[in-house]
Amino acid sequence: MKKHPLVVILAAVLAVGTFVATMSGWVSGAAKAALDLSNPYRAEYGGLTALRVGVTPDYVESSLGMAESVDPLCDVAMCPADPDAAAETTVRVYRGDHSIVRAVFRGQDLAGYLVTTTARDFTPRISWLGVDFGRLGRVTFDEVLPSNGAPEPSDASVFVGPGIPSYAEVLMGGGATRYEGFVLGSAPDGYGGPGLEWDAEAARVVEEWQSDNADRGLDPDVAAAFRAGSMPNTFGAFQDDGPLSDYFRDAENVRVLLTASP
Numbered sequence: 379m380k381k382h383p384l385v386v387i388l389a390a391v392l393a394v395g396t397f398v399a400t401m402s403g404w405v406s407g408a409a410k411a412a413l414d415l416s417n418p419y420r421a422e423y424g425g426l427t428a429l430r431v432g433v434t435p436d437y438v439e440s441s442l443g444m445a446e447s448v449d450p451l452c453d454v455a456m457c458p459a460d461p462d463a464a465a466e467t468t469v470r471v472y473r474g475d476h477s478i479v480r481a482v483f484r485g486q487d488l489a490g491y492l493v494t495t496t497a498r499d500f501t502p503r504i505s506w507l508g509v510d511f512g513r514l515g516r517v518t519f520d521e522v523l524p525s526n527g528a529p530e531p532s533d534a535s536v537f538v539g540p541g542i543p544s545y546a547e548v549l550m551g552g553g554a555t556r557y558e559g560f561v562l563g564s565a566p567d568g569y570g571g572p573g574l575e576w577d578a579e580a581a582r583v584v585e586e587w588q589s590d591n592a593d594r595g596l597d598p599d600v601a602a603a604f605r606a607g608s609m610p611n612t613f614g615a616f617q618d619d620g621p622l623s624d625y626f627r628d629a630e631n632v633r634v635l636l637t638a639s640p
Contacts, residue, residue, distance in 0.1 A: 419500050422474050426493060426502055429479065431558055431617040434486045435470065442479060445470035451482060454638040456631050463621035469638065476500035478567060480614075480635060482622070490616030490626050492561060492636060494568040504613045506560045514613055515574050519562055519605035522613075523549060528560070534596040535629040536584045536604075542566035543581060545608070546633035547596070548626065551618035559618040559626055565636040568611035577607030594630065612636060 417423075428441035439445065451457065451467040458464045467489070472479040476497040482490045493502060493514070501513040504522060511522045524530050531547035546563035570576060580603040587600045616626035625631050 419476060422476055422500070423502055425474065426477070426479070429481070429488070429491045429493065429615075431488055431490065431615055433488050435481075435483055435488075438470075438472070438481060438488065442472040442474070445481075446473045447471045455635040458622065458625045458631075460621060460624070463625055467622065469635070471639075477502070478565070480638065482616075482635070484620070484622055487617075489620070489622045490559075490561075490614060492563065492565070492612050492614035492632070494565045494612040494636070496567070496569050498569055498571060498573055500569075504562075506613075506615060507555055507558060511613075515569060515609060515611060518575065518607065518609050519547065520602070522562060522610070523547075523560075530598050531562075531596055531629075533594075533627060533629040534584070534601060535594065535633040536581055536588065537633065538578065538581050538585050542570075543576065543578070544633050544637050545581065545610075546612075546629045546636060547605075548629045548632060550627050555618070557617065557619040557623075559616045559623075561612070561614040561616065561626070561632055562610040563612040563614075563632065563636050564608070564610055565612045567639060570611060574609045574611060575607055576609070577604050580604035580607055596629075 425441040428438050448468055448470050451469050452464050454469050466485045468483050470481045470483060472481065476495065477500060478494045478496060480492040481488055495501065495514050498515065501515045504511040504514055511526050528549060532550045534547040536545045537543060544564055544566050546561060549560040551557050551559040564570070564576065584601050584604050587597060588594045617623065
């Protein structure tokens with residue numbers, strides 16, 4: 379039987395639509411594949427954009443996935459001197475293919491986070507208050523602060539010792555930064571191989587100075603050589619008000635947190 383002209387037209391339209399949809403899907407898939415080939419870390423970079431102080435665990439996990447571990451802060455790092463600061467405070471560790479994120483939550487609020495690269499080619503942008511400070515693993519400590527217009531760090535802590543060295547420096551925020559502090563550091567489980575500089579001799583000079591000074595802290599002149607010759611593998615931010623602000627302002631607390639592993 380001869381098909382009705384309307385049936386023929388509808389069939390043709392459907393065939394064309396199917397072809398266009400198939401081609402569109404193929405082009406879209408090819409474009410995504412090309413992007414993934416040109417930037418294999420694109421998805422992992424994108425996941426880190428969820429990190430900002432004040433967000434909830436659910437929000438972070440929507441981008442980074444489930445935490446590898448969830449522990450009370452006092453069980454994995456130094457405990458805050460203020461008992462109120464320790465209450466309901468947990469450390470959640472998120473492990474990606476090329477990064478580790480340590481997130482400190484007080485209740486349901488992200489109080490501070492630390493992003494560590496574990497691969498030479500994984501170089502997320504160091505961002506603070508919406509400003510790009512270069513790429514992690516590509517800049518030295520002094521190329522981030524204060525050469526970008528920020529002040530000198532307010533505190534620092536280094537450990538050389540017989541094991542893998544660690545370092546953290548903190549910049550307090552206050553009202554001028556909408557009460558958001560900044561952290562740079564070197565975590566033992568982060569990338570520390572060829573191409574990422576670490577001036578061991580200058581680090582020992584800083585460590586010796588700190589051991590001779592009861593209040594430790596930071597002497598910019600003493601730390602200058604180390605900061606010029608060493609690169610961070612970690613950056614982060616913290617809420618510089620509330621119960622945990624004093625905790626994060628102490629660089630030794632942050633450095634010890636960087637040594638905590640699940």
